[in-house]
Amino acid sequence: MHNLKKYKKMIFAFLVVFLTCSSLFADDSLLKTNYSFLNVSANYLDWTKSTEKSSPQRDFAYLELEGGAGFEWGDVYGYFDIENPSRGYDNTPQDNRRYAFKPAMDIRLFHSNWYIYSQDFNLYSKDYHISNLIAGISYKMVKEDLLFQPFLAPHYQESTYYSGFNGYMFGWILNYDFTMHKEKFTIFQWHEQEFARDKKHYLAADGSRTGDGESYGIQGSFELWWHMTKRVKAGLQYRYALNKLGYYGYQDGFIYSLRYYFKR
Numbered sequence: 001m002h003n004l005k006k007y008k009k010m011i012f013a014f015l016v017v018f019l020t021c022s023s024l025f026a027d028d029s030l031l032k033t034n035y036s037f038l039n040v041s042a043n044y045l046d047w048t049k050s051t052e053k054s055s056p057q058r059d060f061a062y063l064e065l066e067g068g069a070g071f072e073w074g075d076v077y078g079y080f081d082i083e084n085p086s087r088g089y090d091n092t093p094q095d096n097r098r099y100a101f102k103p104a105m106d107i108r109l110f111h112s113n114w115y116i117y118s119q120d121f122n123l124y125s126k127d128y129h130i131s132n133l134i135a136g137i138s139y140k141m142v143k144e145d146l147l148f149q150p151f152l153a154p155h156y157q158e159s160t161y162y163s164g165f166n167g168y169m170f171g172w173i174l175n176y177d178f179t180m181h182k183e184k185f186t187i188f189q190w191h192e193q194e195f196a197r198d199k200k201h202y203l204a205a206d207g208s209r210t211g212d213g214e215s216y217g218i219q220g221s222f223e224l225w226w227h228m229t230k231r232v233k234a235g236l237q238y239r240y241a242l243n244k245l246g247y248y249g250y251q252d253g254f255i256y257s258l259r260y261y262f263k264r
Contacts, residue, residue: 167196184227191220213248
C-alpha cells in the first residue's frame with residue numbers, strides 16, 4: 001500500500017534526524033523525559049441530527065490507544081483507533097470497521113520556543129483510505145497550567161480519490177489544567193484549517209462540488225476532561241468540521257469518553 005510505504009519513509013526520516021542529533025549533541029539528558037503518558041480509552045461519537053440529515057455520517061464507537069513523551073529536544077505523540085470494533089471490515093460504509101492512526105513529532109530549534117512540526121493522519125477502511133501529511137513550523141507557549149501551540153505547514157494528501165500537494169494547514173493545540181471544588185479538570189482543543197486546496201480535490205470535471213466541496217476546510221474538537229482518579233478520566237468532546245471528512249457543509253457531534261492511564 002502506498003500509504004504504508006509513505007508512513008515508513010516518514011518514520012525513517014524521523015529516525016535519521018534523531019540519530020543525527022544524537023551523534024552531534026549526545027549527552028546523558030538526550031533521552032531523559034520531561035513527561036510521558038500512555039492510555040487506552042473507550043469512546044462513542046454521537047453525530048447531531050442535522051449532521052445525519054445533511055450527510056451520510058452515522059454514530060459509532062471506537063477504541064483508542066494513545067501515548068506520548070516530551071524531551072528537551074522535542075516531543076513525540078501518536079494514537080491508534082479501531083472504529084466500529086464490533087463490526088465487520090467488509091460491511092457497507094459507515095457501518096464497517098475502520099482503522100485510524102496518527103504519529104506526530106516536533107523538534108526544537110536552537111533551544112528556542114520554535115519547533116519543526118510534523119504529523120500524518122491515516123484512515124483505512126475497505127473502500128477508502130487517506131493520509132494527510134504536514135511538515136512545517138510551530139511555536140510553543142507555556143505559562144503555568146496553560147499550553148498553546150499554533151502551527152503552519154504545507155499539506156500533502158494521498159487518498160483513494162486524490163493524491164498530491166493539497167494546499168496548506170494552519171492550526172493549534174491548547175491545553176489548560178485547573179481545579180474546581182477540589183476536583184481536577186482539563187480543557188483541551190485541537191483545531192485544523194486547510195486552505196488553498198487543489199481544485200481537483202473538491203471539484204469534479206464538470207465544475208460541480210465533490211468530496212469536501214470547497215477550497216478550505218476546518219475541523220477540530222473542544223474537550224472537557226474530569227480527572228476522576230489519578231489513572232481515570234471522563235471526557236465530553238464537541239467534534240466539529242466544515243467542508244471536511246469527505247463532505248461539504250458543517251458537521252458536528254459529541255464524543256463521550258472514558259480513559260485509563262497506564263502511565264502518567
